[in-house]
Amino acid sequence: MTVIKTTTSSVNQSALEKGIPGSASSAPGVVADGAADRPVWLSVKRGWKQACPACARGRMYTSYLKVNDACPSCKEELHHQRADDAPPYFTISIVAHIIVFGILLSEQHLAPPVWLQLAIWLPLTAALCLWFLPRVKGALIGYQWANRMHGFGDGAFEGADIAPADPLPVTTP
Numbered sequence: 034m035t036v037i038k039t040t041t042s043s044v045n046q047s048a049l050e051k052g053i054p055g056s057a058s059s060a061p062g063v064v065a066d067g068a069a070d071r072p073v074w075l076s077v078k079r080g081w082k083q084a085c086p087a088c089a090r091g092r093m094y095t096s097y098l099k100v101n102d103a104c105p106s107c108k109e110e111l112h113h114q115r116a117d118d119a120p121p122y123f124t125i126s127i128v129a130h131i132i133v134f135g136i137l138l139s140e141q142h143l144a145p146p147v148w149l150q151l152a153i154w155l156p157l158t159a160a161l162c163l164w165f166l167p168r169v170k171g172a173l174i175g176y177q178w179a180n181r182m183h184g185f186g187d188g189a190f191e192g193a194d195i196a197p198a199d200p201l202p203v204t205t206p
């Protein structure tokens with residue numbers, strides 16, 4: 034019987050060195066590669082202000098929602114970001130609560146005609162969505178950066194939030 038040597042141990046060793054979630058870490062607050070923790074709320078706040086989560090000096094976006102490949106000030110790479118549809122999801126949730134609260138309040142106390150309600154709430158909904166969207170997206174990117182998700186970790190590979198599957202040992206009769 035011949036056993037083909039697998040790379041399981043080297044993959045796990047590599048994961049340990051890169052501080053991949055789920056792998057052993059030397060101490061709380063310190064990732065395996067020795068880099069210091071990134072402050073989550075500070076990074077979220079900087080992202081909300083549409084600034085680089087690392088230095089707060091560079092702009093996060095090149096246009097309305099287009100994220101810079103790298104911070105123009107500190108050169109921190111930001112192209113890893115994968116906010117996907119989370120920013121619209123959270124934006125809709127926030128704006129819906131504001132608008133519905135406003136509609137209910139105005140209906141209860143003022144009972145304005147429908148045309149006036151539509152003239153107020155529809156444009157306000159659009160304006161609030163456009164105002165919140167880049168801020169919510171920035172905050173989410175700041176959160177991902179602080180937690181070293183999606184390649185934001187030092188030396189982490191693309192898709193580092195998913196630990197590499199251990200290859201099964203291959204045996205031949």
Ligand SMILES: [Zn+2]
Nearest residue numbers: 085088104107
């Ligand atoms: Zn920066």
